[in-house]
Amino acid sequence: MTPSSAAKGATSDHLPRNPGMPLDMDWVMRAQANTSAIERRVASLPGRRSVKKDHQAAWLCKAVSLIDLTTLSGDDSAGRVRRLCAKARQPAEPALLEALGMTGLTTAAVCVYHDMVATAVDALQGTGIPVAAVSTGFPAGLSPFHLRIAEIGESVAAGAAEIDIVISRRHVLTGDWQALYDEMAAMRAACGDAHVKAILATGELGTLRNVARASLVCMMAGADFIKTSTGKEGVNATLPVTLTMLRAIRDYHDRTGVHVGYKPAGGIAKAKDALVYLSLIKDELGNRWLQPDLFRFGASSLLGDIERQLEHHVTGNYSAGWRHAIG
Template identity: 65%
Template sequence: MTNPGTDLHLDWFDGLRINTPAAELRAATLPARRSLKKDHQAAWLLNAVRCIDLTTLAGDDTPDRVARLCAKARQPIAADLLEAVGVTGLTTGAVCVYPTMVAPAKRAMGNSGIPVASVATGFPAGLMPLDLRLAEIRYAVDQGADEIDIVITRAHVLQGNWAALYDELRAMREACGAARMKAILATGDLKSLENVAKASHVAMQAGSDWIKTSTGKEGVNATLPVSLVMVRTIRDFHARTGIKVGFKPAGGLRTAKDAISWQVLMNEELGRDWLAPDLFRIGASSLLGDIERQISHHVTGRYAAAHRQAIA
């Protein structure tokens, strides 16, 4: 089910103010709020795997590379390690590719049920005419994309032009059709936590099914303070509308420790419902390798060489 959105309600965030030092302090304490060891740590790491959007967004992507990525999405952790911890059927939450790679990804996924996500709208900068951005969404959907990761026009946020941002996002939501939409805010470009919060509100009101921190191409990508602000706007939107919107941190999450820290954030601020892939995704590529390495250590008592946990 997609987020139907609402009318634009400027009064929901017009007077919003954020205590940046307090947000940073809260974020800094989150990683210490759960001491996870042994089986508990392994369980949280395996849950992170099922929430990963396994991603390749490189200029030299080919159908063969995408097929290898899809194979890893279908079997993200070595079968013998999963057998040792008593887990079956584990896959990543989705794979994320460029629009021209959607069809190869769909072929590689077969009947696995794993969604294929596509970036669109002139990723990563979004500086294309709106009609071309909408055409790119429709192309990706026609190719079979189940989810669309769009980028917002940062200038609308920096200029406080919330109506223009809302109208663009509503048009993108319509172009997505039945595909679910993730709105990438590119928070590293938005200059303040207040801008991040206001852009989050507009994206959800316009019908975004997830709000996402970053493209992974900005100078600063996902951080815990920014993520804290975004998930609190999700909480506020849910309280006002009853609609559950998902969250996707992307860019900069590389270690198993990162995977746990962001899950602790979701659990502390939004609750257990937001620890499932329909409401929580992690945009990553190298992260999976470190998680598999930690699971290997949990099972065998020693760390495997990095090449034994290759992404694809």
């Protein structure tokens, strides 16, 4: 597999959105997670899945095409967001991409706070790269509910094609699955045509069983993606959480025929880690989930490390990290 075929091999079929379904409490309460078995499974991944040379370059280019390039800092400015959008349009040096046969490679999306949506939309005009906005009182999700719904509408009106919402963790921790379902369904409706990614904040849900059940409830309520984290929790994306969520997605697809996407976010900063996540997706869900309509990395620094690895593949030399600044 060449780098070009790996990253440009996206399928042309357009999958229908997840329409959701009535809350099935029997299904939710039957969902379990064998923590020790899950941990054994993911512990074996780095040793069993190793790609080198051209194959590694191909998968790293694939990873670039799946990144939601993100800036979510209190000191974000219009200039920083424009630079981030420029990086999304041209994620590596032109000569490097040409050597890899990857001219035209871009990231999957740019993710920003609501105030920066209009700036990002303007900077990405004509590129086909969508803008994602974090919403609903991100990252805690504790603002009044009507304001969270209104925030979604404002971001969609500003041009966001994707909305990353945060759920109320208390609904999961208290087992109030109906409340979580109703909240998610209302947020899905407020998004309109914009796709919605439900952030579970898995590091704050207590157990993998809670993660599995929350994943199912959000999918039943119409989430287009389920996402691990805001990136602001003490523990963000992990492989055990990923395996738990992927198997919930597989279960939902087996029962409904509906494809739901997955987005790990927070703490994925190294190219080698991205390769492990991609191998897990391939093993558990298959190649169709290795396309940007069904898988994203929520990341910022990841792109810089991938660019360094690709430069090493082409030139044989590692460059300093500062040569691959994100924004």
